[in-house]
Amino acid sequence: MSPVLQIALTLGSVAALLGLMAVVRRLAAQWQISAEVQRKLVHVGTGLYALSLPWLFPDRWPVYALVGVTLIVMMVLRLPNSKLGGALHGVERQSYGDLLLAISVGLCLFLAGDDLYLYVLPIAVLTFADAAAALAGSTYGKRFFRVEDGNKSIEGSVVFFVITLVISMLCLMLMTSFAPLNIIMLSLMVAGFGTLVEAASWRGFDNFFLPLGLLIFLAVHAASPLQELAMLAVTFALSIVAFKAISPKIGLTNHASRVYVITVFLLLAVTAVQNALVPILVLAAHAWSRTAAPCNSRFPDLDIVAALALVSIGWLTLGNATGWNAVSFYGMTSMGMMVGLCAIAVTPRSILARVAILAAIVLALCVVRYLVIGLNPDPANWNGPMWSVTVASLASATAVPSLVPQAFAQARVLKLTLLSLAIPLATYLYSIDYSGFFT
Template identity: 75%
Template sequence: MNPALQIALALGSVAILLGLMAVVRHYADVWRIGAEVQRKLIHIGTGLYALCLPWLFPDHWPVYFLVVLTLVVMLVLRLPNSRLGGTLHGVERRSYGDLLLAISVGLCLFLAGDQLYLYVLPIAVLTLADAAAALAGTTYGTQFFRVEDGEKSIEGSVVFFVITLLISIVCLLTMTPYAPLNIIVISLMVAAFGTLVEATSWRGFDNLFLPIGLLIFLAVHAASPLPNLIALALLFAISIVAFKAISPKIGLTNHASHVYVTTVFILLAVTAVQNAVIPILVLAAHAWSRSSAPCEGKYPDLDIVAALALISLGWLILGNATEWNAISFYGISAIGMLSALCALAASAQSTVRRIVILSGLAAAIVSIRKVTIDLNPDNTNWNGPMWPMVVANLALAAAIVTLFPQLFARARVTKITIISLVIPLSTYLYSVGFSGLLT
């Protein structure tokens, strides 16, 4: 298929989306369909069409063009008084689900590569299980639990689990060579993991975290031997029980504790333990800073998880796009976040005690970093140990927070994340460009 035809098909795809929205909006007025059902009808239609994209477009670049175009359209529909936009934004809660759905389609296609099931399975779960859970919950839900400033239902979660389990079994049986018993164990974990992610997500973030989380989980573990899969399933179960017992003692809500355990499990499931230590400590440091130096954020526990998830995903995508492993730079970013959060937590201490605490922290971080470097394979350390960058990022984050703590009363996590990314991101881009010139 020539490029002009693929561009025309991408433009036609956007027209189909707008036409679907117009049809749903028209019949919503005629049949008095509620805002939630309207949104889910669009969600289903868009997702089903997205499942066809690998077969509609022989190349990937038109899909990326389509994603960008769709994002522009979605932003326009968010303008005030957009009648078509009401099919997506008529619900009372704030949601970025429409934007994140389009982003997820592009990212899943990019990360899946030539393993088509890594695209089809996550998008199918997002399309069918998520919509079915929402509709079942709003229609038949009687047992509810709190999620941020809204609520979800037990009935919806059960429906999500069952449909995800069926989708996973069908996709793995028809699209992979794995043994049936392995497929059953994988599918049970996919369903359990997906249900927890969907149940704990907020503001439409499940449209991003759910498919990307499933894709990464499958890419890392789908080919594992059966004993390894069973051990991983036990680790998942133990993590949930442990966090359930610990969360009340550190002031976490039920929702926040579920989000934390999901994040910790993802970190342990998709990377080696040594690479997960610092990011997990970031969560612990946030809990410490939240109690010692409260901020004005409405949901700070969710903010730190979202930030950690987004920078993890960002470094993963950047590493895949450039083909230069980014795990060390991700670790340096997490070191900056850990340093800043601990500096905030210690801000109420005397100067001497603060110096002692932060010095001890710096020594511990350097030790963990040294162990991580020694345990990781050579390809992850292609730019060397980068000790100057490690020390610089650690010192910069701690110094800014210590000197200007008042700046972090609002939008704390966003500011800390930006500060922590400046040095590793600039170093990575320079190093990749310089290494590319040499090769």
């Protein structure tokens, strides 16, 4: 297929999406269809089309262009005077699901590579199981549990589990050569993990965390022996029980504790244990700062989880896109987030105590980084230990919150994340070799 034809097909795809939304709006006006059902109809239609993309486009670049154009269109539809946007944004709760769905499609297709089941399975679950769970819960739900911006139903979660189990078994049987028992175990784990992610998500973040979480889980563990899969399932179940017991003691809601379990599990799936240690400690530092110096965020525990997930997947995607391993820079970013949160946590103390505590934390983080560098393979350390960059990043993340803590009373996690990203990201973009990108 020629590039011109692929560009035309890309633009036609956007037109088809707008046409679908127009049809849904017209049918809703005639048949009194609720805003939630309208949104899910568009969701299913978009997901069905997304499943055809690997076969519809022979190249990947038109798909990424399609995702970019779709994001622009979705932003336009969010304008107050947009009539078509009502099919997506008519629900009362605030949701970023439309934007996150487009981003997830592009990221999943990129990260899946030639293993198409890593793309098809997560997108199929997101398309069918998520929509069925929402509709079943809103129609037949009688037993509800609380999340920060609303309620979800047990009935919806059961429907999600069953449909995800069926989709997983079909995809793995038809698209892989895994042993039957492994397929059953993987399908049960995908259904269980996916159900927990869907039940714990908020503001449409399931459109991001669900497909990316399933893809990462399958990419790391799909080829594992049956015994390892069983041990992983037991570990995950025990983690849920442990967090449920600990969460009331550290002021976490039940929802936040479930989200923390998912986050820790995904961190361990994305990278080796030594590289996941500091990101996990970021959660502990956040719990400390939230208690010692509360911020004005409505859901601070969810903010830090979203930031960690986005940073982790962002560095993973950037490393895959450039071919230059980004795990060392990911570690520096996590160190900056942790020390920044600790700097805010100690602001009520005396200056001498703050300096002593932060100096000890920075020293401990440097020791951890030294050990991690030794444990990681050579490709992870291709730019050397970068001690000067590490010290500069830690100094920045420590000094700014210490000097102007009032600036972090609002949007704390976002500001600290951007501050922690600045030096590692600039160094990474400066250090990689761009010559291979243009050949």
